[in-house]
Amino acid sequence: MLRDLTIGQYYPAESVIHRLDPRTKFLGTIIFIVALFLFKTFWGFLLAGSFVICVIALAKLPPKYILKGMRPILFLLLFMMIFNLLLTPGEVIGEWWIFSVTKEGIYAALFMGLRLIMLVMGSSIMTYTTTPNKLTSGMESVFGFLKVFKVPVHELAMMVSIALRFIPILLEETNKIMKAQQARGADFETGGPIKRAKALIPILVPLFVSSFRRAGELAEAMEARCYHGGEGRTKMKPLKYGRRDLVAYLVLIGLVVGCFFIP
């Protein structure tokens, strides 16, 4: 049951998008999201939609995998669409009880829905095609300028990559502890909310204890290898822009220019 978390998980494949520099993908995602909010018309959404579909095809991601990742936002999506549909003032085309559906409402709901779907798809393409390690090293480089303002960029990036690295380990640990307590007769499935919350204690306490133990062990191992933070630290695989990144940036510029030319 804990294994169904696909959102944000890396999907290994051999593709141009996978090989792009993580900085390109990160900045590209930001540009795409900004562009999404600049589009106001049907043609704009068509452009953005075909861009997303092209990128998914280029990245060789199975559509089923993408759709599965959308499931968690389904509720939010419906919620937003219904509110937009019913509460936008304008030219009324249908009425029911205290609600009225307007022409503007239909457009607003449709555009809002499409925008949200593409926003989530766009950003999950980045996480699907970039390993967590590359992603954090890309972010470290993109936000590198913040070092001037004494923001510990490297340390934050390291924390993020360690946290990501530990997610599968902790999930496995949780599974193991649950089974061990079930073997001692623990019951997580029946009873009211209070009983169920109480039933979590035998899982959470060992999980916390083992997280601290792991953290301590990791810190010791890092110190043993003379880790001392980002100062003067070099990379085994430094990030390097290639020609494909140039092409990607040109496409993105095309997308932004498109925003201003589409009516």
Add this chain to the structure above:
Amino acid sequence: MSLILDKINYYYGKGTSFETKALKNISLTIPDGEFIGLIGHTGSGKSTLIQHMNGLIKADEGSIYFNGRDIYDKDFKMTELRRKVGLVFQYPEHQLFEATVIKDVLFGPSNMGFTKLEAEVAAYGALKSVGISDDLIDASPFELSGGQKRRVAIAGVLACSPEILILDEPTAGLDPAGRTEILRLLKNIHEEKGITVILVSHSMEDVAEYAERLIVIDDGEIKFDDEPRVVFSHAEDLRKMGLEIPQCTELMGRLADLGLNVDRNCLTVDEAVKSIMGTVL
């Protein structure tokens, strides 16, 4: 009174492209009162197999009968099975969570519907039989040494008064003294209470001395199910599965190959010494 596994099949990631068969047509009978060693290399399916035995994993095909009743029947009570088939996981000390040792051991029996008094008697008895002294029962389990923690965790399962006790690598990560201590303790529990013990391990040394029956599992299949001596006579086959026969059996085999008149089927150092002395003197 027995546990029977009939043609069990289990798949990992069923329905996905990663689907692999983890258990292949496993049939086993576990009668009362045996001391069984379950041996297999890492990833051979031994942990998956034992989780079938108390219903934590449901087989995709095949049936399991506990004391003559199908455990996959709708009206079969899983809590009853979990009580009677105690499962101690690898590194069981990682499951301790209560404020005191006795409270942690009480967790199992209280869940299993024991009355307060019954549970306390069972918990206290279990702590006694794993050799935890009285002055430790109100200590925090997190203050104990590694070996003590593990014994408390074993007591936590033992307190549910199981008929079958399954232990997954109970000696992993312990020093030789701690290892011997745990194994002796299991032997005592087996002899005094008549509990069936299934000891899961990848180390032949661990099980050679204690088990009456050895089940060797490789790649999800049972390869051998016999007396230790018989199993160890297939040293070549075992090696192909990444398993080693006990060192002294290996040594005696080599001595016999050199033409010495010794028993090549010795399992323990004591037996080996006796056999060599008998030849030399």
